[in-house]
Amino acid sequence: MSMDALRKAISENMGAVNVLLVDDQSFVRKIVKSVFQDVDNIRFIDAADGSEALNTLQSLSVDAVFLDINMRPTNGLEALKAIRTGQDGLRQDMPVIMLTGVSDQAAVRAAVELDSNAFILKPATPSTLLDRLTRVLSKRQPMKSAKEYARVQLPTGLDEDAIVAPRLDPKSASAPTEPAPIAGSTPGTVVVKVGIQMLRRNDRLVDDITTKNGQLMVIAGTEVDDAMLDRLTDLKDMVAAKDIDVEREPDR
Amino acid sequence: MMHQDPRIDFVWLTAMVGRNPDTVAEMLEEFAGSASRDAAALRAARTARNADDIQYFAHRIKGASKLIGAVVCGEIAEALEEKAMREDILCDDPGVEHLLTAIDATLGFIREANIESELKGLD
Numbered sequence: 001m002s003m004d005a006l007r008k009a010i011s012e013n014m015g016a017v018n019v020l021l022v023d024d025q026s027f028v029r030k031i032v033k034s035v036f037q038d039v040d041n042i043r044f045i046d047a048a049d050g051s052e053a054l055n056t057l058q059s060l061s062v063d064a065v066f067l068d069i070n071m072r073p074t075n076g077l078e079a080l081k082a083i084r085t086g087q088d089g090l091r092q093d094m095p096v097i098m099l100t101g102v103s104d105q106a107a108v109r110a111a112v113e114l115d116s117n118a119f120i121l122k123p124a125t126p127s128t129l130l131d132r133l134t135r136v137l138s139k140r141q142p143m144k145s146a147k148e149y150a151r152v153q154l155p156t157g158l159d160e161d162a163i164v165a166p167r168l169d170p171k172s173a174s175a176p177t178e179p180a181p182i183a184g185s186t187p188g189t190v191v192v193k194v195g196i197q198m199l200r201r202n203d204r205l206v207d208d209i210t211t212k213n214g215q216l217m218v219i220a221g222t223e224v225d226d227a228m229l230d231r232l233t234d235l236k237d238m239v240a241a242k243d244i245d246v247e248r249e250p251d252r
Numbered sequence: 253m254m255h256q257d258p259r260i261d262f263v264w265l266t267a268m269v270g271r272n273p274d275t276v277a278e279m280l281e282e283f284a285g286s287a288s289r290d291a292a293a294l295r296a297a298r299t300a301r302n303a304d305d306i307q308y309f310a311h312r313i314k315g316a317s318k319l320i321g322a323v324v325c326g327e328i329a330e331a332l333e334e335k336a337m338r339e340d341i342l343c344d345d346p347g348v349e350h351l352l353t354a355i356d357a358t359l360g361f362i363r364e365a366n367i368e369s370e371l372k373g374l375d
Contacts, residue, residue: 025312025315025316026282027286027316027319027320028315028316028319030282031268031279031282031320034268034269034275034279037270070308101311101315103311103314103330103333103337122315122319123315123318125268126268
């Protein structure tokens with residue numbers, strides 16, 4: 001869809017929308033807002049870090065959040081976890097779009113486990129910003145319990161995430177030139193080798209999905225629901241270039 | 253050594269903010285202010301030998317540069333950030349000076365840029 005069409009779709013099909021834009025660089029907030037300057041029904045509210053975002057969410061009505069990951073003093077993952085655990089009465093299913101850079105690969109696993117609704121790989125293009133906002137406002141996503149989200153481990157110190165976050169052995173985790181073995185072939189289960197674009201709802205991952213630098217992104221065994229398909233599509237440029245094995249339910 | 257071309261990619265920038273010369277000038281001015289502050293913080297981090305801060309400010313400069321279309325500046329910042337993430341970066345790493353030089357060149361270009369002429373050049 002063209003940008004004008006996306007802008008028109010937002011203007012015509014949605015009521016007034018309050019979007020919380022969280023980034024610790026005022027310049028970045030300003031340029032993101034400029035993308036939406038022709039969309040009359042979107043009102044932006046600024047926050048300069050995760051902590052300010054949480055305070056805003058408690059005091060103002062917000063429909064969706066653009067949330068940067070690497071911020072000081074409170075980063076985006078801490079804020080996302082607070083939202084998903086319903087901290088201080090926050091709306092647990094708040095649609096959240098993570099703004100992430102290729103250097104945030106260690107943080108992506110936690111954001112996926114915290115059911116971030118969407119990802120935008122920076123630098124964001126106008127059409128991506130518009131597309132993701134439209135998507136998260138139009139699709140509700142099932143949530144897990146607050147207790148499950150509370151168990152999600154966050155990388156300690158995003159500046160150092162490449163050092164302290166779980167890092168897989170690149171030899172076993174990501175071998176772009178050497179296809180991973182197909183496993184889990186049992187009667188009644190179809191095992192196929194596909195790229196992300198061919199994953200289907202209810203597929204179950206046989207292998208971990210890793211980022212290009214070997215960080216674990218989605219763990220083997222995860223069922224690929226609609227929301228996960230969307231996330232993986234958002235992050236496709238970050239995923240290690242190898243085929244992904246899935247167990248596929250036979251067509252009924 | 254990467255070629256330090258300070259130019260702004262006006263095709264990218266106008267795709268982000270539109271072609272109103274006042275808006276383009278305002279965004280470039282905002283970027284210049286942000287990049288100047290981050291460059292000062294990067295210098296301070298180098299003086300204080302704080303590798304975490306070097307990585308953090310390289311990350312900020314990368315993000316802002318790529319968003320505004322300061323492509324080369326963004327690439328140099330990205331290279332420095334990635335190096336800092338891969339290994340214990342030395343605070344006197346030449347990549348820091350390389351980035352500071354690129355920022356200065358970009359800011360100089362922005363100060364001198366004739367926005368209207370740059371926008372006409374896109375036609």
